[in-house]
Amino acid sequence: RPLDQAADPAPLTAAAQGLDLPEGRGFIWIAAEARVARALRDHFAERGHPRHWMKAAGYWTKGIADGADKALIDA
Secondary structure (H helix, E strand, O other), X not given: OXXXXXXXXXXXXXXXXXXXXXXOOOOEEEEEEHHHHHHHHHHHHHOOOOHHHEEEEEEEEOOEOOOOEOOOOOO
């Protein structure tokens, strides 16, 4: 996707909606722009995936130099 759309969660949440999650336990690891990581984490939580089986990390925040959302990491 174009760089100017990297902080838009819509395309990735739409793609995630189309995923068939396998049965049983599984770990979801998300690394993205903070807003995107949060949206994906919330999407999978709403689908019933346990939060303790996810890692969502906002490694950068649009518009903030050297900005990471540490609150998201291991949330």
